[in-house]
Amino acid sequence: MSAAATLVRVLRDPGAAATLDVAGWTGLIACARAEQLLGTLAWRVDGLALPAGVAPILADARDAAEAARRGALWEAEMARRALVPLGVPAILLKGTAFVAAGLAAGQGRAIGDLDLLVPRDAMAAVETALIDAGWEWVKPDPYDDAYYRRWMHELPPMIHRERDRMIDVHHTILPLTARRRPDAGALIAAAQPLGNGLSVLHPADMIVHAAAHLLADGDLAGGLRNLWDIDRLVREWDDPDAAAVLRRHAAAHNLADTVALALRLSHRLYGTPVDPALAGAARPSDGWFVRRLLARDGWGRPTRPATRLAFYVRSHWLRMPPAMLARHLWIKWLRKPPGA
Amino acid sequence: MRHSVTVRVGPAAFRVGADWRSPIEQLRDLYRDYPAFGGVPDFTVSLSAARPWRRWIRPSVAIGGDFTLPEAAPLPLAHGLLAAEMAMNLQMALGWRRHLLLHAATVERDGRALILCGESGAGKSTLAAMLHRTGWRLLGDEFALIDPATGDVHPFPRPISLKNSSVALLRDHGRWGSLLTGTPKGDIRHLIPDPASIAAMTRPAVPALLLFPRFGFDAAAREVGGSEGFVRLTTASTNYTGLGEAGFRTLTRLVHHVPMAAIDYPDTDVALTLIEELWR
Numbered sequence: 135m136s137a138a139a140t141l142v143r144v145l146r147d148p149g150a151a152a153t154l155d156v157a158g159w160t161g162l163i164a165c166a167r168a169e170q171l172l173g174t175l176a177w178r179v180d181g182l183a184l185p186a187g188v189a190p191i192l193a194d195a196r197d198a199a200e201a202a203r204r205g206a207l208w209e210a211e212m213a214r215r216a217l218v219p220l221g222v223p224a225i226l227l228k229g230t231a232f233v234a235a236g237l238a239a240g241q242g243r244a245i246g247d248l249d250l251l252v253p254r255d256a257m258a259a260v261e262t263a264l265i266d267a268g269w270e271w272v273k274p275d276p277y278d279d280a281y282y283r284r285w286m287h288e289l290p291p292m293i294h295r296e297r298d299r300m301i302d303v304h305h306t307i308l309p310l311t312a313r314r315r316p317d318a319g320a321l322i323a324a325a326q327p328l329g330n331g332l333s334v335l336h337p338a339d340m341i342v343h344a345a346a347h348l349l350a351d352g353d354l355a356g357g358l359r360n361l362w363d364i365d366r367l368v369r370e371w372d373d374p375d376a377a378a379v380l381r382r383h384a385a386a387h388n389l390a391d392t393v394a395l396a397l398r399l400s401h402r403l404y405g406t407p408v409d410p411a412l413a414g415a416a417r418p419s420d421g422w423f424v425r426r427l428l429a430r431d432g433w434g435r436p437t438r439p440a441t442r443l444a445f446y447v448r449s450h451w452l453r454m455p456p457a458m459l460a461r462h463l464w465i466k467w468l469r470k471p472p473g474a
Numbered sequence: 475m476r477h478s479v480t481v482r483v484g485p486a487a488f489r490v491g492a493d494w495r496s497p498i499e500q501l502r503d504l505y506r507d508y509p510a511f512g513g514v515p516d517f518t519v520s521l522s523a524a525r526p527w528r529r530w531i532r533p534s535v536a537i538g539g540d541f542t543l544p545e546a547a548p549l550p551l552a553h554g555l556l557a558a559e560m561a562m563n564l565q566m567a568l569g570w571r572r573h574l575l576l577h578a579a580t581v582e583r584d585g586r587a588l589i590l591c592g593e594s595g596a597g598k599s600t601l602a603a604m605l606h607r608t609g610w611r612l613l614g615d616e617f618a619l620i621d622p623a624t625g626d627v628h629p630f631p632r633p634i635s636l637k638n639s640s641v642a643l644l645r646d647h648g649r650w651g652s653l654l655t656g657t658p659k660g661d662i663r664h665l666i667p668d669p670a671s672i673a674a675m676t677r678p679a680v681p682a683l684l685l686f687p688r689f690g691f692d693a694a695a696r697e698v699g700g701s702e703g704f705v706r707l708t709t710a711s712t713n714y715t716g717l718g719e720a721g722f723r724t725l726t727r728l729v730h731h732v733p734m735a736a737i738d739y740p741d742t743d744v745a746l747t748l749i750e751e752l753w754r
Contacts, residue, residue: 156512156514187513194572198571198716201716201717435520
């Protein structure tokens with residue numbers, strides 16, 4: 135069993151940790167760190183009898199996650215102060231949204247950048263307000279900058295010059311070049327206010343976004359963490375009509391099959407309770423996704439390079455039409471530093 | 475991985491794996507006096523071929539592990555031991571949360587610790603090695619670990635990494651690891667701490683004096699006030715920001731309780747004289 139498979143088993147059933155020996159724990163911890171799931175793991179096995187040496191490592195991980203939570207909420211507050219005078223909707227996404235809304239998906243979660251969603255026609259005003267408040271560009275490269283502005287679903291990343299923290303300002307949840315076109319207006323219209331001027335996505339849209347991020351926008355790097363988000367969001371969303379509402383939102387964003395696949399994978403790996411009509415029947419191709427998601431060993435190293443490469447190619451295929459992809463890769467290849 | 479070893483230094487244990495035998499054997503040799511560790515290590519480090527063919531052809535060691543820096547360049551296999559030591563430092567700098575970490579060398583006498591805080595080239599390691607030779611217990615030449623609960627400094631007595639002329643200066647003393655020539659930092663050789671320092675590697679000491687040494691200037695010493703010391707130490711800490719309030723409390727207590735001074739020195743004899751004067 136790969137270390138990633140052990141990680142999934144313990145996240146799903148923390149009691150399974152009782153069977154691990156020193157080598158098993160060593161591999162589990164290294165793999166969980168590499169998958170950015172150590173804080174989550176620490177919370178899952180909290181209160182269980184742990185071998186000597188493991189408890190302090192997991193206590194550190196919970197402590198680090200708490201520091202990440204506090205830092206993320208502070209960054210959100212800094213952005214709020216900068217953006218409130220504009221009077222435009224500002225919606226927190228991903229990890230920051232989970233901790234701001236107090237969701238189980240945020241417990242122990244690693245949080246990097248601050249991800250915000252704002253209306254597309256407010257992007258210029260938001261950009262100016264953030265620059266006035268001390269954020270500045272990370273990538274000074276003209277091609278990258280132009281590429282972001284024309285084709286991406288976000289501004290080029292910015293970093294705060296004093297706090298050294300990144301912000302990603304999105305106007306939708308997938309690149310404009312992607313084959314799917316989610317309805318950004320509907321995301322903003324359905325968002326749920328936090329009461330301080332910021333909002334978070336509707337629970338169904340959080341799941342749709344997590345599924346899109348996992349399966350329609352990348353090479354599944356960090357996939358186990360993103361899939362764990364989906365598991366927690368599905369389990370915690372307490373609404374008798376959840377399946378019907380999720381079906382409606384997924385269809386409205388043109389992501390019904392993406393959400394269905396995400397639910398099947400989450401059910402298969404984490405035992406997430408899913409509506410069979412919504413998730414659909416298992417497909418042979420699901421196994422490839424599982425194979426990719428579990429491609430990590432007990433040293434935290436990536437494994438299965440061919441599978442990883444296939445998903446890397448797939449990610450570009452999903453994101454861009456072929457001619458555009460060829461041009462993009464050509465420019466990137468020309469600019470590659472020698473020896474890289 | 476094909477070859478691996480686990481070592482414990484002070485409160486932290488490291489599992490180091492490599493595609494090659496030689497870095498692991500060098501590590502085993504360097505840490506042969508340290509107590510064996512059979513538990514779950516705090517950190518994992520991997521030294522692997524930068525490209526698959528780089529295992530055999532002009533072998534090149536990429537530094538991996540729990541915490542990495544994307545810009546870290548691979549090193550030739552001949553410097554595999556340096557790669558391992560750098561990687562272990564990196565795990566501490568980026569991942570350790572049980573103490574406030576200061577980039578400093580620390581030695582102890584009569585239960586009281588002297589902390590030497592400075593940037594690379596300030597002479598921390600050389601001064602720590604010289605003091606160690608004259609009977610001070612070595613707590614560490616890379617990081618001072620300040621306990622947030624007690625304010626004590628915990629030992630982290632790694633082998634002392636000495637460069638170039640410092641190796642010659644201390645040549646006739648103690649046990650050494652293998653000489654690494656032509657590294658990005660010049661020639662490097664590790665001086666192994668004496669058995670007493672290794673045996674006492676879990677026994678903390680009370681900080682008694684904090685110095686900011688500077689090499690290459692005329693002899694001078696001046697007192698450093700709390701505010702200046704605080705600011706200097708925030709920049710000398712790898713995890714001050716990450717620890718949040720605990721980091722702030724630990725550092726303010728340190729600068730309130732420990733006298734601080736900046737010393738300039740043209741050579742190590744002058745430095746040792748200045749240190750003995752300030753220590754009294």
